[in-house]
Amino acid sequence: MLARQKILKSFFFFFALMWVVPADALIYKWQDEKGKFHFTDNPAKVPEGFRKKPFLNGASTQKEIFKPKENEVPPDAGAVLDKKEDDENKNKAGDKPAGLTEAQLSAVSAAAGFLKADIPRYESIYSYPPSRSKFRALKQAVADSTSQKQSLLDQVSQHDLPLLESIAAFLTTSIAEDEKSQKIMPTTITSTRQTQALMNRLKGEAEQEKQLLEKLTAALSSQK
Numbered sequence: 001m002l003a004r005q006k007i008l009k010s011f012f013f014f015f016a017l018m019w020v021v022p023a024d025a026l027i028y029k030w031q032d033e034k035g036k037f038h039f040t041d042n043p044a045k046v047p048e049g050f051r052k053k054p055f056l057n058g059a060s061t062q063k064e065i066f067k068p069k070e071n072e073v074p075p076d077a078g079a080v081l082d083k084k085e086d087d088e089n090k091n092k093a094g095d096k097p098a099g100l101t102e103a104q105l106s107a108v109s110a111a112a113g114f115l116k117a118d119i120p121r122y123e124s125i126y127s128y129p130p131s132r133s134k135f136r137a138l139k140q141a142v143a144d145s146t147s148q149k150q151s152l153l154d155q156v157s158q159h160d161l162p163l164l165e166s167i168a169a170f171l172t173t174s175i176a177e178d179e180k181s182q183k184i185m186p187t188t189i190t191s192t193r194q195t196q197a198l199m200n201r202l203k204g205e206a207e208q209e210k211q212l213l214e215k216l217t218a219a220l221s222s223q224k
Helices: 002-020 077-093 102-118 132-156 162-182 191-222
Strands: 028-031 037-040
Touching (some): 102 162, 132 162
16 A cells, blocks of 8 residues: 555656746666665756767656666766876876986986996906906906996986886995995905905996996997
């Protein structure tokens, strides 16, 4: 009995809307998750999830009942997702332009120039016969390089470009190792072992420098 009364009330309400609303007005009807019907002539009052196919006033279209499909994305969700994706891309890029600034380009060029000169710096000394003289020659070459590394570090540290940050990290570590090397005073007995240890460190750094130089070269090429 109660169900029949509810149905009758729904029909009375529906026909009341038909009389109140002008003939050319739009009637929007939807059924919510609880099965309840809603009617309105104001599209702004229709929940976003039910706006996919609002219908016009008319006997054939008023029979349609629009329900939200399971996992259905609201009509305007695409625009929201597009905006979110754009924002994420901007955050990943750090809101930076694709090209390098003049200051960044100068720092990248300076770093590339230093590495090109530093990679083969010690190769001629490696062929010296083991002796304290060989160690002293390496120490002097390292000392000359350290001052250049410090100057370059001061320049690249002014930028937050990831590539230059990698260069700065390498230079910081290398400078610290160079300073340790300057404190070593080899004896006749230990000079060979200490010389070999220093050579191994410098050769290892040269491999790192080659990898960094490749990245710097690629960055410079992309600016042409």
